[in-house]
Amino acid sequence: MTDSGSTNPKSQSGATDSTLGDGSSHPGLKRDLRNYDKDDDDDTNSLSTKKPRITTIESTSESCKKIVPLDVTPLTIVPPETPKLSRQFWKAGDDDESVPLPRYCSNDAAVRVHPQFLHANATSHKWALGALAELLDNSLDEVNNGATYVHVNSATNERDEKSNILIVEDNGGGMNPSTFRECLSLGYSRKRNMADRVGQYGNGFKTSTMRLGADAIVFSRCRGTNGNNPTQSIGMLSYTFLYETRKCEAIVPTVDYELVDNEWKEIVYNSRDGWSxxxxxxxxxxxxxxxxxxxxQFDHLEEQGTRIVIYNLWEDDEGKLELDFDTDPHDIQLRGVNRDEKNIEMAKAYPNSRHFLTYRHSLRSYASILYLKRPPNFRIILRGKDVEHHSILDDMMMKEEKTYKPVRSPEWSSDQDEMCATIKLGFVKDAHHHIDIQGFNVYHKNRLIKPFWRVWNAAGSDGRGVIGILEANFIQPAHNKQGFERTAVLSKLEGRLVHHQKHYWSSRCHEIGYAPRRKQKNYESNVTVPARPIYTTNLDRGSSSTAVLARSRQNSESFVRNQIPQVNTQASVKNIQPESRSTDRNRVGISLEETSSVNVQAELQKGKQESAEVVSKLQREKTLLELQLKESKAKIQALEKAQREKELLLESQLKESKVKIQNLENRQEGVNKIFHEERARRDVTENALRKKLREASDVIDGLKKQVETFKGKRML
Structure with missing residues (x-):
């Protein structure tokens, strides 16, 4: 972005030539010096554009005619049409094809940051509260410079007296003019190598403010250090200004003041006109x-601090503000998909699960868990009321603690070699109500990066109620601080969290009212199967035995229970028969033995018949299950076929898109070629015009000399 002494990208510089005459005898004529007429109407599209000069020289000679230089429009002049910026964030980056393209600001070959980059850069924030958290981070980082609070508030726009503006203010060390411009520049960060600082890309302020509103103005006051005087600066990052004036590069107008003899005086760098x-x-x-x-506005900051005012806040598809200031006077909430009225009602019934149910739409709820530990003397104030710090550990019961030491990664620095994470997990205190709440709060350098990260997506109710917390400083967060860079280290951590959650759930789910789960050797499956007993019954002497699987049905279980005493009877008969044969072999003994055998065989026959009925029922069930399995396989095959067809369709669409992209690239190359030719032609024309202008100036000088000569002769 350009941060110069003037909002005119092509500002005039250099010494001014001497005047061609005094104001009493001739019109005020100066070379290359613009005449600023305050009575003329300002151009609504470019404040920095001045009226073209029309030079007039009166002569007493008939040969001296009125000379009027060409009225050349400066390259920064924009068409009079003023395009309007869309009030919806996701549409604000779209250009209307009917609106003229911005003209290029200079003839050099420098590459500049286009204003649309501000919007494109802000799209990294899909979630508006994540953008607000970036501003809270910047204020928290000022604790070392004396910050004791950050206040997030809303007010009414003084210009239209109806729209809302968002204000984020802290009493940190503020910024001097140099650091102020670094803050408003893209990609510059002093925090890159600082310990305990999450920010490192120099991008958070720009993306967050542009995600919340189209425009932002910053006020910063800094104490005098190292013998320097106190300073205060004002800078405006306005996408509306850049868009509607059709600027071709991102310009951030700034003004600075310095306290001299108890009076604030302007700091002028290049020219007073540029500052104005x-x-x-x-x-x-x-x-x-x-x-x-x-x-x-500096009256709010006292001796030091920074005040950010975001205005022209974005609207949703229904024309309402994306930020909701009306529902709760002490909160800022979101409308739309992030707001779930069912979750809001559940949060009232289950207070220990409130943060899980409300953090997506409530800034107060999100800010309370945003930091693992908050400095003791630092306050977060939201619309006049303090945000109380909350730890997820207070919502947990049956806590367990695990230690995870990641395998060293090649991209780690030397101070990360001994890093490890302490994982604390347990059931949420409302888990006995069996509500679907689970996930891990993963922090990085004290900052919440992934709130309630759901690592185990199990079918059914498995995993419900298990929440955890850990600080993972060995993983780099993404630019928007709403996730981590997808690396092998993150994948390993995710797998370990899944393992711990499955093991914890399988071993303790019965304590909160779920059916006990069978412990499995492999915890990588998505479902933990409840244990089912298997019964085996011997129905014959030695050689014949039938294994009966006891199903959940009552008749099978009763059959197994009825068979147990029969087995005992068989065993007693076995013990009696050898003794009777060895003691007495008369007919009476044989008759008694035969009678007993007949009774036992009758009981066994009855048991076999009942067992055959059970086996037959199980076979019928097996057949039915096989039919269902075939139907399921057929459905899966149909789905796979549909998926393949969809993939083929997507591939064809991708090929078509590539062809279209190639065609567009070819057209773009053609346009670029035409542009370069037109630019070269324009340069030639401009050089010719400048040559004529110089020649005209020489003629004027000659005429001036002639006039002076005529005056001298007349005096003589």
């Missing part, structure tokens, strides 16, 4: 109506 241009632009495109209104 910046101030004029800020006043016109900000929520404040005058320079004094801007300076009054």
């Amino acid at each position: 241009d910046n101030l004029e632009t800020i006043v016109k495109w900000s929520p404040y109506l005058s320079e004094q209104d801007l300076l009054d």
Whole structure:
């Protein structure tokens, strides 16, 4: 982004030539010096554009005619049409084809940051509360510079007296003019190598403010250090200004003040005109109506601090603000898909699960768990009320603690070699109600990166109620701080968390009212199967035995229970028969033995018949299950076939898209070629015009000399 002394990308510089005459005898004529007429109407599209000069020289000679230089439009002049920026974030980056493209600001070959990059860069934040958290991080980082609070509030726009603005203010060390411009620059960060600082990309302030609203204005006051005077700075990052004035590069107008002899005085770097241009632009495109209104904002900061005002907040598809300031006077909530009225009602019934159910739409709920530990003297104030810090450990019961030491990764630095994470997990205190709440809160350097990360997506009710917390400093967070970079280290951590959750659930789920789960050697399956007993009954002497699987049905279980005494009877008969044969072989003994054998055989026959009925029923069930299995296989095959067809269709669409992209690239190359040719032609024309202008200037000088000569002759 360009942060210069003037909002005009092609500002004038260099020494001014001497005047061609005094104001009393000739019109005010100066070479290369613009005439600023305050009575003329300002151009609504470019504040930095001045009226073209028309030079007039009166002569007493008939040969000296009125000379009017060409009215050349500067390259920064934009068409009078003013396109309007969409108030919906996801549509604000789309350009209307009917709107003229912005003109290029200079003739050099420098590559600049286009204003649309501000919007494209902000799309990394899919979740608006994640963008707000970035601003809270910046304020928390100022604790070392004396910050004791950050206040997030809303107010009414002074310009239209109806729209809402969002204010984030802290009393940290503030920024001097140098660090102020670094903050407003893309990609610059002083936190990259600082310990305990999550921010490292120099991108959070720009993406977060542009995600919440189209425009932001920053006020920062810094104490004087190392003998320097205190300073205060104002900068405006306005996508509306850049879009509607059709700027071709991102320009951030800034003005600085310095406290000298107890009076704030302007800091002028290049020219007073450039400083005035910046101030004029800020006043016109900000929520404040005058320079004094801007300076009054520093009254909120006292001796030091930073105040960020975000305005032109984004709207949803229904034309309502994406941020909801009305539902709760002490909270900022989200509308739309992040808000679930069912979860809000459940949060009232299950207070220990409140943060899981509400953090997606409530800034107060999210901010309370945003930091693992909060500095003792630091306050987060949301719309006049403190946000109480909350630890997920207070919502857990039956806690267990595990230690995870990751395998060293090649991208680690030397200070990460001994890193390990302590995993604390347990059931949420509302788990006995069997509500679907689970996940791990994963922090990085004290900052919550993945709230309630659901690592185990089991079928049915498995895994419900298990929550955990850990701080993983060995994994790098993504740019938006709403996730981690997908690396092998993250995959290994995810697998370990799944293992711990499955083991904890399988061993303790019965304590909160679920059916006991059979312990399995492999915990990688998605379902833990309840244990089912298997019964085996011997129905014959030695050689014949039948294994009966006891199903859940009552008749099978009763049959197994009835067979147990019969087995005991058989065993007693076995013990009696050898003794009777060895003691007495008369007919009476044989008759008694035969009678006993007949009775036992009758009982066995009855048992076999009942067993055959059970086996037959099991076979019928088996046949039925086989039919269901075939039907399931047929459905799976049909789904696989449909999936293959869908993949083929997607592949064909991908090929077509590639062809279209190639065609567009070819067209783009053609357009670029035409542009370069047109630019070269324009350069030639401009050089010719400049040559003519110089020649005209020489003619003017000659005529001036002739006029002076004529005057001298007349005096003589």
